[in-house]
Amino acid sequence: MSNPHWQSAAAQKRIAKRNAAERRFKAIGLGAIVLSLAFLALLLVIMLKNGLGGLDWSFLTGSDSTDADIAGVWGATKGSLLTMFVTLVLAFPLGVLAAIYLEEFAPRNRWIDLVEVSINNLAAVPSIIFGLLGLAVFVNTAHLPRSSPVVGGLTLALMTMPVIVISGRNAIKAVPPSIREAAYGIGASKVQTTFHHVLPLALPGILTGTIIGMARALGETAPLLMIGMRAFVATPPGGITDPSSVLPMQIFLWSDEIDKGFVQNTSAAIIVLLLFLLAMNGLAIYLRNKFEVRW
Amino acid sequence: MILTGILLAVLGLGLIGWFVGRGRARLLYHGRGSMHSMPPYHGWHVALWIVVPALLVWAAWSAIQPGLVEGALMADPVAAALPADTMHRSAILAEAHVLASDPGASVFDTEAQELAVPLRALQVRFGVIGALLVAIVAFAGGAYALTRVKARFEARTQVERAVMGVLLFASLVAILTTFGIVASLVFEAGVFFRQVSPIAFLTGTHWSPGNAIGTDIDGNFGAVPLFWGTIYIGAIIAMLVAIPLGLMSAIYLTQYASRSLRKWLKPILEILAGIPTVVYGYFAALTVAPLVRNFAATLGMENPSTESALAAGLVMGVMIIPFVSSMADDALAAVPRSMSDGSLALGATRSETIKKVLLPAALPGIVAGVMLAISRAIGETMIVVMAAGAAARLSANPFASMTTVTFQIVQMLTGDQEFNSPKTLSAFALGLILFLVTLVLNIIALRVVKRFREAYE
Numbered sequence: 001m002s003n004p005h006w007q008s009a010a011a012q013k014r015i016a017k018r019n020a021a022e023r024r025f026k027a028i029g030l031g032a033i034v035l036s037l038a039f040l041a042l043l044l045v046i047m048l049k050n051g052l053g054g055l056d057w058s059f060l061t062g063s064d065s066t067d068a069d070i071a072g073v074w075g076a077t078k079g080s081l082l083t084m085f086v087t088l089v090l091a092f093p094l095g096v097l098a099a100i101y102l103e104e105f106a107p108r109n110r111w112i113d114l115v116e117v118s119i120n121n122l123a124a125v126p127s128i129i130f131g132l133l134g135l136a137v138f139v140n141t142a143h144l145p146r147s148s149p150v151v152g153g154l155t156l157a158l159m160t161m162p163v164i165v166i167s168g169r170n171a172i173k174a175v176p177p178s179i180r181e182a183a184y185g186i187g188a189s190k191v192q193t194t195f196h197h198v199l200p201l202a203l204p205g206i207l208t209g210t211i212i213g214m215a216r217a218l219g220e221t222a223p224l225l226m227i228g229m230r231a232f233v234a235t236p237p238g239g240i241t242d243p244s245s246v247l248p249m250q251i252f253l254w255s256d257e258i259d260k261g262f263v264q265n266t267s268a269a270i271i272v273l274l275l276f277l278l279a280m281n282g283l284a285i286y287l288r289n290k291f292e293v294r295w
Numbered sequence: 296m297i298l299t300g301i302l303l304a305v306l307g308l309g310l311i312g313w314f315v316g317r318g319r320a321r322l323l324y325h326g327r328g329s330m331h332s333m334p335p336y337h338g339w340h341v342a343l344w345i346v347v348p349a350l351l352v353w354a355a356w357s358a359i360q361p362g363l364v365e366g367a368l369m370a371d372p373v374a375a376a377l378p379a380d381t382m383h384r385s386a387i388l389a390e391a392h393v394l395a396s397d398p399g400a401s402v403f404d405t406e407a408q409e410l411a412v413p414l415r416a417l418q419v420r421f422g423v424i425g426a427l428l429v430a431i432v433a434f435a436g437g438a439y440a441l442t443r444v445k446a447r448f449e450a451r452t453q454v455e456r457a458v459m460g461v462l463l464f465a466s467l468v469a470i471l472t473t474f475g476i477v478a479s480l481v482f483e484a485g486v487f488f489r490q491v492s493p494i495a496f497l498t499g500t501h502w503s504p505g506n507a508i509g510t511d512i513d514g515n516f517g518a519v520p521l522f523w524g525t526i527y528i529g530a531i532i533a534m535l536v537a538i539p540l541g542l543m544s545a546i547y548l549t550q551y552a553s554r555s556l557r558k559w560l561k562p563i564l565e566i567l568a569g570i571p572t573v574v575y576g577y578f579a580a581l582t583v584a585p586l587v588r589n590f591a592a593t594l595g596m597e598n599p600s601t602e603s604a605l606a607a608g609l610v611m612g613v614m615i616i617p618f619v620s621s622m623a624d625d626a627l628a629a630v631p632r633s634m635s636d637g638s639l640a641l642g643a644t645r646s647e648t649i650k651k652v653l654l655p656a657a658l659p660g661i662v663a664g665v666m667l668a669i670s671r672a673i674g675e676t677m678i679v680v681m682a683a684g685a686a687a688r689l690s691a692n693p694f695a696s697m698t699t700v701t702f703q704i705v706q707m708l709t710g711d712q713e714f715n716s717p718k719t720l721s722a723f724a725l726g727l728i729l730f731l732v733t734l735v736l737n738i739i740a741l742r743v744v745k746r747f748r749e750a751y752e
Contacts, residue, residue, distance in 0.1 A: 018644055025646035029547030032540045033560060036616050040567055043578050050581075097465035105462060115466050118473040124667065124737045125730065126674020128701050129476060132726045135708065136479035158472045165469065191455040219571025222676035225705055248573040255577045255681060263581070270574050277569060285562075 047274070051267030059268055063234050064250065068261025071254075073269050075236040079149055079229075079244030080218060080276075086153020086240055087160055087217055092210055094157075095164025096199075099206070102165070103172040104194050123162040130159045131226025139227055147228045147243040155227060156217040163216065167209020171202040204291030211284040215277050221248040247273045298357050301426050305353065305433055309346035312437045316341030319444045332451035340450040343457050344440035349433035356425040364417045371413045480730060483723035490717045491516045496724060502687035502698075504707065504718040516721060518728075520687040524697040528608045528683060529672035532693060536612025537668060541619025542661065546649055548620070549627050568617040576681030579610040584682055591694040602684030605693040611678050615668050622664025626657040629751055659750075663743040670736035674729060676701040700725045 005011060062072020098119075106112045134155030138144045144151045175198050183193040224230075229249050237244035245253070247269060254266040317338030324330055387406050394411035395418060444450075488496070492513050499517015544564060548557050584606040591599035630653055638648040654661075684696030685706060707722035 018647070022644045022646045025649070026547070026551050029543045029551055032543035033547055033564065036540055036544060036564060036567060036613065037560075039613050040563075040570075042582075043570070043574070046578065046582055047574070094465045094468050097462050098469065101462035101466045105459065106466070115470055119469045120741065121734060121737055122469060122472060124670060124733065125476070126671075126676070126701070126733055128674065128676045128704055129480075129726055129730050132704070132723060133472070133476045133479055136483060136723070137475055161472075162469065165466075189451065189455060191458050215569065219569075219573070221571070221573040222680075222701070222705070225676075226708055228709075230709065248571050251573050251577060252677065252681070255573075255580065266577060270577065273571060274574070277571070281569060 044274075047267045047270050049267075050264055051269075051271045054264040054268035055271060059265070060272070063236055064232060064245065064253075065234060068257070068259050068265055071262075071265055073247065073250060073272055075233055076245045076247045076250035076269070077272070078236040079233070080246040080248075082149035082237060082240050082244065083152040083156065083224075083246055084214060084218060086150055087156040088210075088214060090154065090157035091160040091164055091213070095161045095210070096168055096206055098161070099165045099168030099172060100194060100199065103169045104198065105190070119162045119165050122158075123166060126222075127159060127220055128222040128226065130155055131223030133158065134223060134227045145241050145243070147231045147233075147245075148241045149237060149244055150240040151227050152224050152229050152246065153240070155223050156220060159220070159223065160213040160217045163213035164206070164210050167212070168202070168206045171205025171209065172198060174205065175201045201293070204287055208284045208288045211280050211287070215280040215284075218280070219248055219273065219277060221252055224249055225252070247276070298353070298360075298422065298425070301353055301429050302350075304426075305346055305349045305429060308349070308433050308437070309342040312345040312440070313338040313342040315437075316441065316444060319441065320450075323444070323446045330446045331449050332454075336450040336454050337444050337448070339454045341437060341440040341444070343454065344436040345433050347457075348436045349429050352432045353425070353429050356428060360421050360425060363421055364414070367417050367421075368410070368414055371410075476730065480723055480727040483720055484727040486715070487717060487720035487724045491721070491724075496721075500689060502703075504721055512717060516717070518700075518725065520689050521698060521700050521703055521725065522728075523689050524604065524683070524687070525673050525699040525701070527691070527693075527697060528604050528679060528699055529611065529675065530669045532605060532608025533612040533615060533672045534665065534669065536609055537615040537619045537672075538665060540612075541616045541668075542623050544616065545620045545623035545627060549624055550645060550649060550653075564617050564620060567614065570614075572614065572675060572677040573681075575610050575614050576677040576679075579606050579678055579682035583610055587694065594694075596694060599694050600684065600696045602682060602696040603694050604683060604697040607679050607683035608693070610682065611672055611675055614675070614678070615672055618671060619664060619668050622667060623657070623661050626660025626664060626747070627653060629660060629748055630656045631751055659743055659747040663740040663747065666736050666740040666743075670733040670740070673699075674701065674733055676705060680705050700729050704729075 058070070059072045061074045062070055063075030065071040102112065102116065102119075106115075134151060138151045138154055139146050144154075179197050179201065180193050183197045184190075188196065224246060229245060230253060231243050231245065232253075233243055233245045251266055251269045251273065254262045254269065315338075317334045320330070320332075320334035320337035324334060387410065390407035391410035391414050394407055395415040490512060495513035496516050496518055498519065499514065500519045501514060501517045502520050503515045548561060548564075552560060580602075584601050584603060587603050587606045587609075588599045588601050591603070634656055635648050635653055638652040639645070643651070679699045679702045683699060683702060685698050685702065686696045687698045687703075688695065690697065704722045704725050707719055707725075
């Protein structure tokens with residue numbers, strides 16, 4: 001502060017103004033986050049307030065009903081579990097194998113570029129489009145049973161696969177080349193190197209990505225609406241070809257009911273769904289922290 | 296039933312083949328270098344030769360068996376007595392199929408009961424033929440592979456070639472899916488555009504497919520109000536919420552927040568992106584829509600509707616916040632540190648640096664992020680289905696009920712109508728447009744992001 005010019009009242013005022021602008025800007029930034037989080041908190045509080053009273057054993061073990069008091073979520077939960085099972089069985093192996101191929105073996109040519117472009121685009125296609133695909137191909141062309149977990153699972157598998165491929169590729173890319181070179185050095189073939197060394201090291205990352213993709217599929221409603229999983233199903237489905245509903249669909253159906261009792265049911269079903277998602281994401285974070293290796 | 300049994304039997308045979316192949320190869324093994332491939336590879340080689348050809352035959356047979364059964368059934372005297380009317384006839388046949396698989400089922404037609412007996416016999420007969428075929432192929436494949444178990448046989452090379460085939464197939468599924476989407480949308484939309492002129496569809500301003508009968512069909516399929524509703528809710532209202540909030544959160548998190556605060560805030564903000572859209576939709580309908588309605592009433596509007604573009608757009612904007620925030624985060628992080636350091640060294644405050652140096656430098660990345668966010672918002676379905684309403688109108692009033700492309704797709708496909716009516720098919724035409732628009736937005740955005748990253752590397 002040796003320059004006397006800075007001590008003048010005008011300069012002091014200007015600096016104070018600039019500092020005030022700085023503080024204001026910082027406050028706006030914090031405000032944006034607080035506002036977003038307040039919205040989240042409001043959403044959760046309202047759902048808890050409306051729904052907690054409805055969460056009891058009969059709600060968790062019952063199936064859909066026209067009477068709000070005896071309606072429960074077990075039927076829809078079982079439908080969700082069966083659908084997720086089909087999705088996982090299809091999307092996980094296909095996604096992992098595709099990721100391995102693209103990252104370790106694929107030659108650089110136009111075909112492989114096409115595969116990469118379509119995977120990146122599929123990850124961003126609106127989910128309802130997958131529903132249209134499922135309706136046109138699985139229901140109308142292949143004549144698989146409408147509203148069944150097998151069709152829902154197939155549709156969601158197509159949607160989840162790109163997510164698994166992308167996260168799988170990142171996980172495989174993170175395995176350092178020295179691991180591969182060590183395996184080649186003692187005479188392993190490329191396939192042996194990949195399956196015995198690279199894949200096990202990349203697996204935690206792949207699993208994390210898979211769980212996140214599955215969590216997204218679990219909360220998905222729009223594509224299942226397209227393939228008709230909105231039927232009123234009063235008994236839990238017995239297998240993957242029985243008509244069934246899924247948790248988000250149950251929420252959607254109940255939200256349309258006029259009877260006041262269903263407001264509580266809808267919120268309670270939302271709590272159940274959010275708990276599932278929380279558990280899955282928690283598992284993903286746990287896996288990441290426990291097994292992730294920083295090379 | 297028989298077909299499922301065959302599938303399991305083939306897999307079981309494959310397992311046995313694996314052990315037999317490995318066992319035979321082990322007999323040949325006399326220390327290091329005595330064989331080209333280790334015994335387990337011989338096991339895999341045998342198992343593949345059993346399972347792959349058998350499964351191919353199995354798949355082919357399960358595709359043609361229903362046709363063969365049907366053909367043989369028609370030759371039966373009972374079937375000859377069936378009514379000629381196709382509707383009635385197929386109903387009876389369907390019931391016969393139910394009876395054949397579950398004898399306890401109760402059915403309507405007595406003809407079905409009579410048909411079920413020969414039908415069941417035929418199904419068993421063709422099932423047995425199929426099983427025999429599959430068994431022959433499996434054993435032939437296994438025997439051939441077993442004769443090749445020799446010390447110098449390159450079983451590993453063969454097995455690895457098969458593995459490569461499987462890997463290639465898995466990565467082609469993505470292309471097949473894209474192709475399937477395009478083919479099914481184009482095909483169904485093509486049927487639609489044969490009945491409704493594309494020009495009327497893309498430029499018409501009146502949408503009421505319910506009234507579309509006879510000659511006036513073109514006039515009722517004008518999709519412009521839907522496009523407007525989609526843009527108004529997804530690209531205008533939602534972005535007015537998401538861009539400022541998302542961008543400012545990203546700036547605060549990357550520029551101001553301490554490391555530990557960032558570690559906590561970022562995952563919590565990401566929760567917003569993980570909440571299922573149906574939950575947002577319910578929240579919009581239950582809580583936000585009444586608030587918006589009351590607000591409209593205090594502004595002096597008469598009879599504001601409970602469903603409004605504003606309620607849907609607001610909630611959608613909140614949903615997109617973490618997405619915009621993380622895209623902006625990446626864009627800001629890609630700007631070289633030396634640029635902001637230079638600005639700070641000249642005496643600019645942090646906020647001046649951000650506004651005058653960082654944001655302009657990160658702008659292409661942020662714009663690309665916003666484009667991706669818009670493509671997400673216009674494809675969003677559940678929020679608009681639950682909160683935006685069904686009225687197709689061209690209006691700039693945010694309190695009015697408005698409809699979107701995704702809402703109409705749901706609306707057209709969830710009723711009980713003929714699949715081939717123009718009303719149902721219009722959903723595929725709308726889907727095609729939605730797909731093309733999001734595709735173009737994504738391709739441009741991804742390209743911009745790539746360019747932008749390269750510029751600073």
